Amino acid sequence: MFSYEQRPKIKQLMSNYHFDVLVIGGGITGAGIALDAASRGLSVALVEMQDFSEGTSSRSTKLVHGGLRYLKNLEVNVVAEVGREREIVYENGVHITTPEHMLLPLYKKGTYGPLATSVALKVYDRLAGVKKEERRTMLTKKQTLALEPLLKEKDIRGGGYYVEYRTDDARLTIEVLKKAVEYQALCLNYAKATEFMYDKKNKVTGAQIQDMLHGDTFDITATQVINATGPWVDAVRNKDVVDNNKQLRLTKGVHIVIDQAVFPLHQAVYFDTPDGRMVFAIPRDGKAYVGTTDTFYDKDPKNPVATAEDVTYLLHTIHDMFPDVQVTAKDVESTWAGVRPLIYEKGKDPSEISRKDEIWLSKNGLMTIAGGKLTGYRQMAEDIVDRVVKLHKFKHAQQCVTKHLTLSGANGLNSKNFMQYVENKAKEGEALGISYERAKNIVSTYGTNVDDVFMYLRALRHEESELPKCLQAKLLYAINHEMVYTPADFFIRRTGMLYFAINKVERYKKAVIGVMNKMIKYRPDELAQYTAQLDAAIDAAKHPQ
Template sequence: MNFSVLNRHEQIDRATDETFDLLVIGGGITGAGIALDAAARGLSVVLLEMQDFAEGTSSRSTKLVHGGLRYLKQFEIKEVAELGRERAIVYENGPHVTTPVWMLLPFHKGGTFGKFTTALGLKVYDVLAGVKKGERRFMLSQEETMEREPLVKKDGLLGGGVYVEYRTDDARLTIEVMKAANERGAVLFNYMKAVGINTTNLAFKEVVGEDQLTGKSHTFKARKVVNAAGPWVDEVRKMDEEVSGKHLILSKGVHVVFDQSDFPLKQAIYFDTEDGRMVFAIPREGKAYVGTTDTFYEGDPKDIKAEQSDIDYLLKAIAYMFPTTNLTQEHIESTWAGVRPLIHEEGKGPSEISRKDEIWQSAGGVITIAGGKLTGYRKMAEKIVNLIVKQLEGEYGKTYRPCTTKKIPISGGDLSGSKHFEAYIQQSIKKGMAHGLTEKESERLARLYGTNIDTVLSYTKKAKGLPPMIYAELLYGIHHESVAKPEDFFVRRTGTMFFNIATVETYKEAVIEEMQRIFGWKEEEKTKYTNELEAELAKVKV
């Protein structure tokens, strides 16, 4: 299957002629997981996303596939056990987008955790989450904690616990799941906004999609429709039913990024703030990022950005745990802000509301899934596709295969598990260097694209104004990852906007010129996309 915007018109024509088994509204990690599971079972699938894939919550998380340690505080035992199992599956099926990192949990006099509760909590976590032997927690003395991370506050420090979390690139994880679904026949459209749902026909439902790139409307037909629109779930529901009772409430999360020359963090840290919340500080590729905030948000998720109050909160948290860093707003290179779509619980604050997913169905038959966490995306998809398959089999007498996604590598993860990944990286570095890339560039591409590295390298050449590595990534993104706009490339395919903003500033004009040449944009289209990119840059800067 083709996964490029270059032949979008033909794909739309074919898709509007077909009646699919399933239409998914929403192209975040939940929608991607549903599309993959359904396609792998033999269902015909079409997915509509109103923005770019992963543009909402699925590119703006803390970028951890974590086992839910904090749920132990809320005694959500089943949640911890399930997330722990799912975390291991995500890692084995896509080791190129998931990296185990040792996380330090320092404990101080008067803090949330003491030595006993930290040791006990981490031990229970190991058991519940089924943590591998080599990744089980261990405890540190005060001196060992300081040795592991000298920046941690010395005053009142009693020691620390160390456990494994899994760092991810959330947007790339979503894209790789999408590509795996596409390889199995799913038809996936970004920039196709669902604007109407008609459930009156007994044989199929109709969803009107408005193409955000051309302004044209198209009607898609499917026997079943799933609303997996994340923060926009209630907006989609309004097309089909009156939204009452169960509804979403949005929680805002903000992260800030520093260069490690300013914040020389050696070790990933999960730490107490003065107000009793927990915040992450994580080193990544020469940078260090800190987050997240957790406050209710009532605006349009499309317009979300870091406000001064968010910046102040995180700087205060950093000063509290890392007092010698003396970081100020001027040190912040970039930020990102996103929302968590939570199911409303009366009287609870944002950090207290459960992250559990829920599924319900309207009178018109549209199935909605809301809540949940990135780590649990595969299990959420399994639950919802089980329901769809049961209905289709009952209504049409068809039979479908059972869920197999536990063992399906996502795109780029064809390595027979994680144990071969580091050896594969070393082989790929040699290939990259043979294409004229540096060792560092070759390693970056191998870790970002996994077993798709050969295809990426096939595009390596010097282009006008662009280094070979960036040119290869751009061409691969356009031909194999549905890149339609410059911001798709810089934000969600490469993460450059968040973690190397200087590169965006340096090469944005050359990238836009090349995209204009490939897509044949008129000058007004080029201006429009340039302005959109500049607006995105303005959002992430402080």
């Protein structure tokens, strides 16, 4: 039930049954709610007007943060909660979350001093329950420069060395959704909630849904409708009633990607910028990506893009911290931009904009969850489903189980056995005619779902194709098991290739579109539309405005 072929059946089931919960929004927050509710035994429908995770949930810094920066404002409870959640997210999805040692270089007149940093990291380790082998280490100047020789030497005093967790945000969302589907949740992308339905007491009883691919509409009824639409929270609330004085304030964050041949970054670094902010530089798959900016954004949240000004700002931060790295705008291979939905209360100072999550219940019964961070998605889902269960006295609802519920692709895996699993499984891939290293990469990406990917690889062994066999196997898996419908779904949100291998996207886009057209049987207007959509995405990533 998570394939483009199942769309008609999913729509029919959605319109024929009454659900305990209808979730509007298929980013990480909505996905988490669907999984939490479905795993408790509630009936769940989820709709997303774009592709799953197409908004903020595929455009982050791709880190499951530990909340270190909250210590500066003495937000002790936040640090403790975020730290605990980070560990849960990792253990439940070891194939999509990886420990990443982070270097925090310390400079004279920098944001962090050696003593304050040492104390902060030690407190952080304690609050967040950091494993012994991942606790902070304080480094001398010599040790810091040995870890990352590109750092500027002037005024450096040493460094802090601690662990963050790197993830693929879009794939994390997809794996959460696939697990929700295992628990019988019905999830549909390209399905927009256009208006709410009400009973005689003016309580929300469901929503009218438009299939954005084919134009038809259908109704979904539910005991509780949840608005989890991220940057579109206010737009969805405005279809009902807004009865509090809070609203979203969007900020835009931009990242740039540079080949390591030009920017040979060894080590992930969290560093000061000349204007007093903090920025990440992270090596990944032969590239180095740097971000993020933080500017207010009042345009359409659907297609935020990097501007030349954003790129110049990030290049300036690189030149300041890594003075021997001679990168220019021409070296930027790809960019991405996302918007953060922050909560602003009318009448308060703009500086009081909150990054925390909040739950609002309208007088008509629409429940909205706003704000929050990727790291806290599971806890946010638990909180809102607890509230739904209590509000409606769902006696058939079980207790929350997601603390120890492995995601799709992580069945039986954990941090202790994952690498052994990868090494063993990679030998199977090698037997199918691909290199051991490539096989390891595939296993690391798909976890226990790799058997399906290998099944397609096996079937393709003797076929002639313009596409590399591995790429074609991933494509077939994405179409049949991950609800992919457009080439952009595949290249951006199922593989991340548009960001980290954009030259391969350009090389293979025609062949990929050919395979998809053959399988999905696009209408002529769809084929033209989706080809143009991918071309526009490539252009936006390569050529900041």
